[in-house]
Amino acid sequence: MLAYTYIEKGRFELLDKPKPALEGPRDAIVRITLGSICTSDLHIKHGSVPRAVPGITVGHEMVGVVEEVGSGITSIRPGDRVAVNVETFCGECFFCRHGYVNNCTDSDGGWALGCRIDGGQAEYVRVPFADCGLTRIPDTVTDEQALFVGDVLATGFWAARISEITEDDTVLIIGAGPTGICTLLCVMLKRPKRIIVCEKSPERIRFIQDHYPNVLVTGPEDCKRFVLEHSEHGGADVVLEVAGTDETFRLAWDCARPNATVTVVALYDNPQVLPLPDMYGKNLTFKTGGVDGCDCAEILRLIEDGKIDTTPLITHRFPLERIDEAYRIFENRLEGVIKVAIEE
Ligand SMILES: [Zn+2]
Numbered sequence: 001m002l003a004y005t006y007i008e009k010g011r012f013e014l015l016d017k018p019k020p021a022l023e024g025p026r027d028a029i030v031r032i033t034l035g036s037i038c039t040s041d042l043h044i045k046h047g048s049v050p051r052a053v054p055g056i057t058v059g060h061e062m063v064g065v066v067e068e069v070g071s072g073i074t075s076i077r078p079g080d081r082v083a084v085n086v087e088t089f090c091g092e093c094f095f096c097r098h099g100y101v102n103n104c105t106d107s108d109g110g111w112a113l114g115c116r117i118d119g120g121q122a123e124y125v126r127v128p129f130a131d132c133g134l135t136r137i138p139d140t141v142t143d144e145q146a147l148f149v150g151d152v153l154a155t156g157f158w159a160a161r162i163s164e165i166t167e168d169d170t171v172l173i174i175g176a177g178p179t180g181i182c183t184l185l186c187v188m189l190k191r192p193k194r195i196i197v198c199e200k201s202p203e204r205i206r207f208i209q210d211h212y213p214n215v216l217v218t219g220p221e222d223c224k225r226f227v228l229e230h231s232e233h234g235g236a237d238v239v240l241e242v243a244g245t246d247e248t249f250r251l252a253w254d255c256a257r258p259n260a261t262v263t264v265v266a267l268y269d270n271p272q273v274l275p276l277p278d279m280y281g282k283n284l285t286f287k288t289g290g291v292d293g294c295d296c297a298e299i300l301r302l303i304e305d306g307k308i309d310t311t312p313l314i315t316h317r318f319p320l321e322r323i324d325e326a327y328r329i330f331e332n333r334l335e336g337v338i339k340v341a342i343e344e
């Protein structure tokens, strides 16, 4: 089968590999029908994910059809359409039992697919702990509608959930890339009084204005003044930082009102500075990143009910044979790309 493979720093290649086989009783083999490319794939390509294993098939955002299941799997059957979770989790350890599946202590736990074990930019994938990691897609939900359930949308859902948003809140979301937009969609479900998105790309600003006209938009230079002008208590009640630069980290706490919650979803290249003397008395609550992707069934129900729709994010579609071209466009942010769907 065709499998897009991490060869070495700077190089992915489409190789011919054997189809994966079951290795344990809780495994499943899924025939991928649709996949996507995530910024984390680019991090592997650029060598900034040291635990990524050269030779593995990349890709961790995908949906497909179950082909085969191990003897220990009863919750899903061959023929089921499923969303694949980015995280592998056992469901039994201390962290899994408390819903912190990102911290699963199994050796395959956490982000393994497409990083430490073969992933889904391929025709087939083996999913360990398939009873935890696969979620059945309702018949009325299409592959494109379900494509982001296991990764970027799970991240946005989790970020909105842990931010304890109320209907009185002014919520600031910094960054309107794919994860920022998914976060916005999930924040909208909490019906806060006001949502402000901070973004610098004119294309992404236009996307927000076209699709979500009730959301206020500002640029980073003007962000603090704009938030002060559009909030009642000297800043945002909740801030979600989804951009991941030194500047946006500073903006996140600076635009928050005293006693606000600041949820940091972003992944940074550099350590960040918390100037505690300047912040003394501001009494902020910080929550830091690392999605616990354990709400996929609920997210699929919300999609089925028409409450979340991420299909506008799919701006480009390519067959697996042309995945190099898809990467070139996604990596260089050409043609107004937000997300690419790979038909496998
Ligand atoms: Zn990802």
Ligand SMILES: [Zn+2]
Residues within 6 Å of the ligand: 089, 090, 091, 092, 093, 094, 095, 096, 097, 103, 104, 105, 106, 109
């Ligand atoms: Zn676990």
